[in-house]
Amino acid sequence: MRENHSKPSDDEIIRRILGGDVNAFEHLLLKYQEQVLKIVRKHIPYGQVEETAQDVFVRAYQSLPTFKGKSGFLQWLSVIAVRTCYDFWRKRYRTREFAMSTLTEKHQDWLEKIISDQSSRLFNEQSSQKEAREVLNWALNKLSAEDRMVLELVYLEGLSGKEAAEFLGWSIANVKIRSHRSRKKLRKLLEKSIET
Amino acid sequence: MKSSKWDDIKVKQALKAAYNAKENNGPEVSEQFEAQVMRRVRTLGPIYFSPDYFSLFEQYFWRLVPVTAALIIVLVAWTIQFDFTSEFDLATIFMNNPISFDLIQQLLI
Numbered sequence: 466m467r468e469n470h471s472k473p474s475d476d477e478i479i480r481r482i483l484g485g486d487v488n489a490f491e492h493l494l495l496k497y498q499e500q501v502l503k504i505v506r507k508h509i510p511y512g513q514v515e516e517t518a519q520d521v522f523v524r525a526y527q528s529l530p531t532f533k534g535k536s537g538f539l540q541w542l543s544v545i546a547v548r549t550c551y552d553f554w555r556k557r558y559r560t561r562e563f564a565m566s567t568l569t570e571k572h573q574d575w576l577e578k579i580i581s582d583q584s585s586r587l588f589n590e591q592s593s594q595k596e597a598r599e600v601l602n603w604a605l606n607k608l609s610a611e612d613r614m615v616l617e618l619v620y621l622e623g624l625s626g627k628e629a630a631e632f633l634g635w636s637i638a639n640v641k642i643r644s645h646r647s648r649k650k651l652r653k654l655l656e657k658s659i660e661t
Numbered sequence: 662m663k664s665s666k667w668d669d670i671k672v673k674q675a676l677k678a679a680y681n682a683k684e685n686n687g688p689e690v691s692e693q694f695e696a697q698v699m700r701r702v703r704t705l706g707p708i709y710f711s712p713d714y715f716s717l718f719e720q721y722f723w724r725l726v727p728v729t730a731a732l733i734i735v736l737v738a739w740t741i742q743f744d745f746t747s748e749f750d751l752a753t754i755f756m757n758n759p760i761s762f763d764l765i766q767q768l769l770i
Contacts, residue, residue: 506687597679
């Protein structure tokens with residue numbers, strides 16, 4: 466208990482950093498590293514997680530003078546993490562670095578099985594999870610960066626429109642419209658893939 | 662051609678499970694992660710708090726609103742007061758000048 470009291474608070478660390486003490490940033494890095502990695506792992510391909518997480522911290526360091534402390538440092542850092550992931554996809558979609566392949570027979574079968582009655586058993590199978598991930602990645606890669614992010618936050622993570630709007634820096638109305646459209650697009654994509 | 666009845670809930674559950682698994686199955690970061698971040702941060706150099714003038718204006722503008730409102734009320738009251746005084750002064754001038762006073766009286770009638 467006493468140890469916790471001796472640890473400097475976030476505000477104190479931020480004051481030190483803004484006073485020119487660059488090394489004080491390491492406290493924040495160690496404290497929030499896991500939370501940032503959790504967010505980045507969900508949105509970014511595994512191969513790019515480390516680099517993107519680094520970008521999040523560098524961006525946070527540069528933006529520290531704008532931190533007002535209204536909603537706490539972790540919330541502020543989470544917003545930066547989500548927006549960095551969003552920027553990653555925007556850049557990626559501009560250059561179209563990923564393969565736009567079609568679903569394989571195996572994935573189509575998985576999707577059919579999910580829709581059928583065997584689905585509850587299939588959820589727990591390791592191989593099925595791998596296929597689910599591949600189908601999800603395939604579908605998300607077919608969408609725009611905006612649709613992808615809103616779909617991940619609202620449809621898959623279950624955030625409210627207000628929360629997603631805060632993370633992405635959009636209006637609530639924009640999030641709701643995008644969310645509805647992207648869900649329709651995803652459904653159309655998956656339906657089409659099992660029809661062909 | 663394969664056909665099946667679309668079930669949004671089942672697909673959502675399956676995709677949600679796959680998405681959430683991503684968070685836990687991801688690789689650990691390398692041991693150099695912290696050192697690399699700190700190296701990049703040190704390259705940027707120290708940052709200092711520099712006031713953002715627009716946000717400062719915005720912050721103080723709303724604080725000054727009640728002061729401004731109070732000032733307006735005082736000024737209006739003072740103007741009303743001033744007007745009464747000037748009417749009194751005008752009446753005094755007319756009293757000292759009976760010709761003009763009569764003329765004014767006639768005009769008013």
